[in-house]
Amino acid sequence: MKKFSLLLAIALLGCLVALSPVTANAQDDAQATFERTWYATCYTEKNEEKCYQQSKELLQKYPSSAYAKNATGIVQKFELNDAWTKFRAALETYYKGPDANKLEQLFSSGDNFLKIEPDQQNPYHLFALAQMALAGHSASLGQIYKNYDKVKGYAERAITEMSAVTSTPEKFKAEYPAMVDPLRDLVPANMNQFLAYQLIETKGDQDQAIAYLTKATQVKAKGNVGWKDANNYWLRANIYSGRYVELRAKYNALTDEEKTGDKGKELLKQVNEVIDKKLITDYARVVATATDPALKELRDEARKQFDGFWKYRTDAPDKAAEFLKAFDADPTVEGPAIPVKAETAATDMNAPAAPTGGANVKLSASGPGGAAPDAKGASTTKGKAAPAKKAAPKKKGRKG
Secondary structure, three states, rough: HHHHHHHHHHHHHHHHHHHHHHHHHHHHHHHHHHHHHHHHHHHHHOOOOHHHHHHHHHHHHHOOOOOOHHHHHHHHHHHHHHHHHHHHHHHHHHHHHHOOOOOOOOHHHHHHHHHHHOOOOEEEEEEEEHHHHHHHHHHOOOOOOHHHHHHHHHHHHHHHHHHHHHHHHHHHHHHHHHHHOOOOHHHHHHHHHHHHHHHHHHHOHHHHHHHHHHHHHHHHHOOOOOOHHHHHHHHHHHHHHHHHHHHHHHHHOHHHHHOOOOHHHHHHHHHHHHHHHHHHHHHHHHHHHHOOOOHHHHHHHHHHHHHHHHHHOOOHHHHHHHHHOOOOOOOOOOOOOOOOOOOOOOOOOOOOOOOOOOOHHOOOOOOOOOOOOOOOOOOEEOOOOOEEEEEEOOOOOOOO
């Protein structure tokens, strides 16, 4: 019995040795057959969807294949282009009828694209990030989106990344396509405006909000961007209006004796400084920049506030038009001197009340910062669109 078992074991071992090469050849044949099918799909039939699926399968089944590098490139390019196409579709859908749900879909598709294309100097990466931030800006000012922290994240990233590539203007102009050029001004102007708006809405640091708005007005771009954007001056005037209300309340709380004394005179001086140096000039800037018919309500309210403070501080109604005109060409100028009337100690302040209609005035919510580029593929190289097809690899000399 033992002799029989030993002979049987030897016989089975011989079979295994004999079968091993046959199994290996079968595996080689299967890989070779799959590679031929993959090659035909990708470079003869040029079926992109099927090629993508087969490339993933090739990498999963045969990671050491001689075609693995080509398959990897195909998978990466397909996923990049697919993410870009979905982002552009979400961007177009959002601006056809903006709402919070469409904005979230835009953010989601944009985040996915940025994950696949993380190169911060890539023009398509910059375009996607900037458009997400700009959409968040317009939705926030339009009061259709309230997640200010989320928009703030995109805004700060967009400012940082755009600043990095525009710091050398000659290089930026030479290397970046036209689709990114409008964003060079839109991003710093509108994102600084949003950061100020976010602080105003959340009752954050108002001095920082003023600094953001002032930085936005330093962008001297074409159209109603930066220095010609009425929103900047309206928002800043609203902050100063709040300070004016506080100072006026302190003055009115004084006794008649205190109002005519040093304490009252000092408070009255502070009140008048806010009116002269802040409110009158910023309301005049709104009047100068809110020339679009869509901003009539904003312009009318600013003119109403300007007229009230001008009447309180001057005896020169005939000079108001000349003062307003001084801001037409450049709203950032300091402006001419205000012909204030002589100071008199008063027990009752007859200054205008705080703006009553200002809180309900709609701000201008700008549209997309430039049309989406007409490109089929997202770029993985600076300024150049990805090619539609890669050259076919040479067929390997595999048998079978």
